[in-house]
Amino acid sequence: MEFTLLLIAFIFGFACKLINMPPLIGYLIAGFVLNALGYESNSTLDTIANLGITIMLFTIGLKLNIKDLAKSEICLGSVVHSSVWIALITAIFTAFIALSVPFFSGLSYEQAALIAFALSFSSTVCVVKILEESGENKTRHGKVAIGILVMQDIFAVLFLVVATGKIPSIYALLLFLLIPLVPFLRKLIEEVGHGELLPLCGLTFALGAYFLFDLVGIKGDLGALIMGVLLAPSSKSSELSKSLLTFKDLFLIGFFLTIGLSAMPTLEMTVIAILLALLLPLKYLMFFFVFTRAKLRVRTAYLSSLVMSNYSEFGLIVIAVAVSANMLSSDWLVIVAQAVSISFVVTSLFYRKSHQQYARLKDRLKRFQSSSVLKEDQHPCMSKAEVLVIGMGRVGKGAFSALTSSLGDTVWGMDADERRVKQLLEVSPNTIMGDGENIDFWESIDFSNIKLVLLALPSIDDSSNITAQLRNAEYTGKIAAIARYEDEVAPLLSSGVDKVFNFFTDAGLGFAEESISLLSERNASKNK
Structure with a gap:
């Protein structure tokens, strides 16, 4: 069975590459095709998908400067965007409830707000994958997008703590003991050399941090991210990140397959998912407004907003937790999974020509640029x-x-x-x-x-x-x-x-x- 999954993933991924589309679109399609053929996700595939996300967050941390999160365009921008998005989308969903739109008609206002919250996140997996494939993860707009993603991930973790009632253990305070160990850990990375020990060391740190944080009642993915941030100043952090690239890409294939295998949608569910996808331009416009008001150059605002205009795997997790707590119908997990998949395709296709698009639109877009720009953008x-x-x-x-x-x-x-x-x-x-x-x-x-x-x-x-x-x-x-x-x-x-x-x-x-x-x-x- 595992060979069949890999074969179909390869066929659709390769087919997308032949027509100059990102392979991740092929993996998403492969998941839905496998679902239609009667395949279901299993514990092995789920483990592979989780490994992919954990390693990806660890590598993000390796490239992240914690000071960047304190910048107003990141910290304040993420809070403002999420708040305005939730308020506006909840109002739109309220109108859908009043119009008796299928699947919305039975929702309460609280449930509508919960779905709006789940859709407020942008996809860490999709955004980082696109930025890495285009070599833009360290550019100004790439760093802004990644900073917003990290802030959103923190919001999601806080929600999961509240929704599940899983309060971190008192032993979570012992995690602060990792800080004095950081010089030793950095020294260890620098001593392992350049061979197979380097990626093995990275996997050990990423999964070890996941295990430690999960052990004390904190989401393990957050632990992998924090461990990466702590190790980022190391002289070999960039080399370590590159050594894990193949592992991350292979394991993330499992993540894209699990989205398609999550459930089999009906035609009515697909229509609602497309309706949710039609809200993506609104997400782009809100990001663009927030970024330009934060005095980012208009090109940075344009590219950051475009790559962030999608829905997130964390949104799926939020919906899954809500379904397990009987806060939402299980139908919404299928609908949101489809909306997430559609958003991945839309972002991947539009971002491929983003620089050419900006060259055509720059004269009109510059009307929205602030008269003064930030010092680092001069x-x-x-x-x-x-x-x-x-x-x-x-x-x-x-x-x-x-x-x-x-x-x-x-x-x-x-x-x-x-x-x-x-x-x-x-x-x-x-x-x-x-x-x-x-x-x-x-x-x-x-x-x-x-x-x-x-x-x-x-x-x-x-x-x-x-x-x-x-x-x-x-x-x-x-x-x-x-x-x-x-x-x-x-x-x-x-x-x-x-x-x-x-x-x-x-x-x-x-x-x-x-x-x-x-x-x-x-x-x-x-x-x-």
């Missing part, structure tokens, strides 16, 4: 730059160092990760923070002196998008990019990149050239 100055390296990971830093030694201060580096930029600024002042896919960024800075741009990015989609933004901003210099695989070279060249370096082939070539130079030096010394 665009930098790099008028003296002649060479710009975008993406300051291992490859980018290596290229930046090599070019700086030859060309001096005319070489600048740029990255969208604020933490990475702060670390690099301690070494070189010629490092700025910026999102290369941001057309507003290129239109607001002076890059007339830049003759060469190096795109040291792992995603060819990112490199292609940045190339398009540069050309749209009338950049006439040369663009070089890296490719990890041979089949990525042609798409990059067709997008406008002038030169593509195959990461592995050219690394070997560079290694050979350096080795030959050493041999030449040795022969020269002998001749002397």
Whole structure:
């Protein structure tokens, strides 16, 4: 049976990839197809799904700066959005009750508010998956979206504590003892090396935190998130997160399948689910209004709002708890599960073209931008730059160092990760923070002196998008990019990149050239 589940998940996931749709849409469809074929979820699949969510929250924590949650656009923004959404959607549901809409006609006002609360959450799984696939989890809009998600997860945990009446044990106070252990845990991560012990260490920490928090009556997923946050300052947190990526992606397939396997809907339920999905534009508009009022740049507000315009797996959990407590009919679990699935599809499809959409709409959207922007959103100055390296990971830093030694201060580096930029600024002042896919960024800075741009990015989609933004901003210099695989070279060249370096082939070539130079030096010394 497990093989059948994997086979059908692969078939539909691969089919979606062939038509340039995210594989997660295929996994959702596979779940409903399996349901129609008579398959049901089982304890093994549920365990896999839960593992996927736990590891995902742990990796989110590894990339999270706790100070970000205290920012007004995150803390206040999440509270305002949730409050206004619940009030407005409850009013709409009240109108549905008055009109005797099926499944609404028997609801009380309290039940309507409960469903509105469940729909107020955005999907951590869907949003993080989309941001990671597009390489935008560390961009300004990506960090805003993740910060809001963490706040919403906290709201959900608080609700579950109240709804289930499961008060944390007095022993929960002992969890504070983890804080003095953090330096030891970080040191342990740094000592395990780069092999198979690193992901094993990460799994141990994630699942161990889940077990500890669950043991004292606190939701275990919150424990995995907090453990990730505590370990985030480690120098190997980024490498640890990447080492868990495959495990997380595989286990999350189980989560998407369980949504489709949760129940078999009727036609009437599907119509109501579609009706709920039609409220998603309202969710987008409310996020956009909140973010622009918080003085975020309009592009950040647009992209954050768009990726957050979906319903959440936590909403399903809230509804499931309500059903088990006889607060709602079990029909609502099926309806909300369908609405969540539809919202995943909608977000995945619309976000794929989000940068192109913004380029077309930016002049109209900028009317909503605040006259003053936050300090961290002010665009930098790099008028003296002649060479710009975008993406300051291992490859980018290596290229930046090599070019700086030859060309001096005319070489600048740029990255969208604020933490990475702060670390690099301690070494070189010629490092700025910026999102290369941001057309507003290129239109607001002076890059007339830049003759060469190096795109040291792992995603060819990112490199292609940045190339398009540069050309749209009338950049006439040369663009070089890296490719990890041979089949990525042609798409990059067709997008406008002038030169593509195959990461592995050219690394070997560079290694050979350096080795030959050493041999030449040795022969020269002998001749002397």
